[in-house]
Amino acid sequence: MIDLHDVTVRFGTRGEPALDAVSLQVAAGEHVVVAGPLGAGASTLLRLLNGVVPHLVAATVIGRIRVAGLDPLTLPVYAMAGHVGMVLDDPGLTATQGTVAEEVAFGLESLGIPAGAMRPRVATALHDVGLDGLDDRDPATLSGGEQQRLALASVLAMEPSLLVLDEPATNLDPAGAAALLAILRRLCVGRGVTVIRADRDACGATSGATRVVRLAAGRIAADGPPDPDAALGLPAPLGPRSPTGHVVLAVSDVSLTYPGAATQALDGISLEVRAGEVLGMTGPNGSGKSTLARLATGLTQPDAGTVVVGGLDTRVRRPARERAAAAGLVFQDPRHQLLAATVREELALGLRALRTPEPEISRRTALIAERFGLGPLLDRHPLRLGRATRKVVAVAAIRAMAPQLLVLDEPTIGADDALRLLIAQEIVDAAGEGTGVLVLSHDVRLLALVADRVLVVANGRITASGSPGVLLANSLALAGAEAASAPAL
Ligand SMILES: Nc1ncnc2c1ncn2[C@@H]1O[C@H](COP(=O)(O)OP(=O)(O)OP(=O)(O)O)[C@@H](O)[C@H]1O
């Protein structure tokens, strides 16, 4: 199905090749995980398979590639689309249609499927990924995980013989991730579909894969069956704290219903974050985490209940400068907040809004850039960076402003182990400096590293709270059980 022979890929004139003389054969019906740290070449490898590299992302490619007997280097991307279903790691980017159902139908139209056959295929695909009932929603209003599910549905509906997925589970809750693997297993074993997917962790998540190809610096470092012992262990916390500071965030009995929605996105939520405390929050896709993040930083207002940040109700209008000093939010999709033309400028933007003197801005941005490893990227455009790096820029820019309350929505999306640890260390350092931190995340290993307490939300309500060790281990076990019993994503 896939045959790469001595393939080398270079982007621009930068020194090291992204892929370096890679040869790889994948037979029909295999389920291959491509593992390796950020920058090792997994995304490049996947993007070669339908010609996104080099047709849409300019690159120099040498070597021979055959996918389903076709040459993606000479065929246009649309001609490969009937054979290769690809979900990139940035699902928010891909939706182009007005409703969820139209988005799934769009791919089928491009394959020339007649209208009568389209409807049931759209319905089945949406059901398989757990998006029943959202047919008429505007894709732009979906939660992060719902957007990822939609991208998967669009591709599954096309029933390609090769599925190429770049980190398909990063935005999914644990039950969703486990159910996705079940679907992939069904497709491989039942229908002979070939699956190749990038998975940086490649730990636990490899279940169902028949083979793990590990990349390092653009080369294949290992290729073999998955390690049966690779289980998802929880790391020890980065350092015990006993936060006793004053309350920086007080959310009291807050509810919110989006216009036109049948159910409440938040339904009577109360919580507190103290100075020096890291509060974690986790819960299924669409449970209200990002909604709460926006409320906690005063970006939106609840229908009922109060949100008090730094002693002031968020309904009280304050100058932008005061608001920025009180609370900072890193969005789940940082494209909504990256505004500057260079990383250097992005790091300085907030400090300028806080009217920090210029020499101090230079000093602080240099320090932050160094701590986050952004030094070599200072002149790059933030939006042209990869997903995980873009997120790091957003975290660094907010951290530079040193707000009293730091709210981080899925800060480790797309991160590898090294980046997760770096972000975790920054969170713990911020708390050590007296910042109150609220982390909303599916990344149980991040929460285990940083959280003093964890809340679990479902359907806009807090359903459990406790110490991260106990709660997160339980949620993993629960996810496994749910996935085993539920056919849908
Ligand atoms: N603008 C909107 N209009 C209508 N519904 C919305 C809007 N924004 C969010 N929702 C819905 O509100 C619910 C909560 O969304 P939210 O983004 O807070 O979930 P989440 O817990 O962050 O999910 P995820 O884990 O996928 O990021 C979801 O069902 C979502 O579809």
Ligand SMILES: [Mg+2]
């Ligand atoms: Mg969210």
